[in-house]
Amino acid sequence: MSKDSTGEPSSGLGRRSFLAGSAAVASTGLAGCAGTLADRAREVNVAGSSTVFPITEVVASEFSKERDDVTVSISQTGTGGGFSNFFCPGMTDINNASRGIADVEREQCGENGIDPIEFTVATDALTVVVSPDLEEVDCLTVEELRELWREGGADRWSDVREEWPDEEIEFFGADTTSGTFDYFAETILEEDDTHRTDYHATERDRTIVQGIQGNRYAMGYFGFAYYDENPEQVKGLEIDDGDGCVGPSLETAREGEYTPLSRPLYIYAARESLERPEVRDFVRFYLERSSTDLINEVGYVPVSEEVRDENLEKFEEVVEEVVDE
Template identity: 40%
Template sequence: MERKPPAGGNERSNTDDGSDVSPSRSSRRRFLSAVGASTAALSVSGLAGCLVRGEPSHLEGQIVVDGSNTLLPHGAAVAEEFQWRNNRVRIPVRGSGTGAGFQLFCEGATDVQNASRPILGPEDVPEGQLSEVEQCGQAGVDYVEFEAALDGIAIWVHPDNHWCDCLTTEELRRIWEPGSDVETWGDIREEWAEAGHDGELELYGRDPASGTFDSFTKAINDEIGAIRSDYSASADTNVIVRGVRGSENALGWGGLGYYEENKEDLKLVDIDDGDGCVTPTRETIETGTYQPLTRAMYVYFNVNSFEKEQVREYARFYFSPIDERADRSDVEPGEQLTWTQWAARKVGYFATTDESVREARDRLEEVLARYE
């Protein structure tokens, strides 16, 4: 049977749920639509008992995936490749959001949870509120966590802003901390005020429903949700982009991919975490030198679901080397990526480290040994 080209071809896609996920080339939304349609087609064919695509294997059954809309394109890309090689397995991949997904996951309603942030423990929620870790524990849902992809949160300004090329993490904290008294560019650096760059700051960022909001506030202000209240918050990063490109005094933040799509309208700001100014790029994110705004995104497997062989093999697939049929347009010469690394690059994110993959594979096999 001739292999149909991977959904979306070489395009990247872009989805916006409250998370920052934009492609480094084309539109992640187009990739997501293509993969989603392909995944749905496979699921429908399986339900109808008429397997018209893919290759047969001894595996069969369903794997239910939900969670982060940010990570939805990544999960859908992995699911499509696995389903192609095991065409009696159905993997509906949904994106209810990280928080809503954990609610279902901790009820045992899903096998796999995509997350744009780590699961929340008691230290991450207000006193008296049941954390996600506690919810899973009360329901008897054991789980295992793996890094699935990396992303970078970028700081950008208007392209006519010729004075701000780099900000220190301390300056970012002063700008964004709760109760901040930074109101103008001159409040950030006296030299800017002396040079006449003392316009009133117009600040744009994500809203509290976003996993990117959680990551940014934790990285800059050391506490999830800690941020000044007088900025323009949006669930749609494209709104942030429009705000920044509309004013010379604007400053905003969001997923690096949104800069890649709007290079003519935005100027990227380097970040100095103490070792000099660093630009967010594939290299600096994948090597961990862009700090503290490189973030990991995660995949969680319900350990109880490992009783099902198709779920065990799907988990292994994540950390298995890509085969000769994989599209290698995002693979560098000499690289040997696994499917989770490949999918991250494919949809405009960044690959986790080889060390992370090795650790994940070893930990996974330890868990799977209980079921085989």
């Protein structure tokens, strides 16, 4: 099983490569960060989910056009890695998350005096992908998907349907520190199952694209944005949850038709960090734009105006409390 380092700097992502030139937005590793939040001025530090990363990156780029006095540094560490290694220890201000915070993570944050404030910022259509050359496979039932990804499950396509190729499958998926891993396992696998371990585990979704490009019989899964960026390189499979095959798209996710792999995406802001004006300004800017086409542009479904307003109301209540303290 191969694993990508999650502390390395990130590079440009397809059509978002223009972001790389933004002087005030730094996609950077946090492994060497030794300071605490109080030590930093005019900087907002973000870690966490690689799925939410494109949203935060494009928002940060837009923010930098208005606030070139603030640097927003973003690292892809996985949801769980971001919480346990950076956010809860007080080393970052915001954690990108492709699942809700776990009880053990909330407890760790509390032990360190960190109060995480949750905001929903988009909806994703988690996408199962194969090579376009695998013409025989276009749709999987949820039960077939379970059989493919459970420990001790199918190893060859013909194990799933006898008419499919009698070829060994090479599996690519999210690392165990990833919220995508957690969501996929909880949604697809049954209670007594475990996610298979004989797969290429990575926090770099581009690695999954490259792996599938190199093997006609490979398969993997990741957030919709990475499929949307690579429609010629990989094929997104339709999923049958009992009502027929439905493909991943912004529309099917928005309409609730792409089940069970549609999911909310979050950012968590440290209440303590909101004492700093630059963090408050960035989070407010982020929430205000979470209902706009900016989210569509990177391959996700924006939240409704109602959710946006609820987020902003909660945010302003917290800000009022921390400013008065």
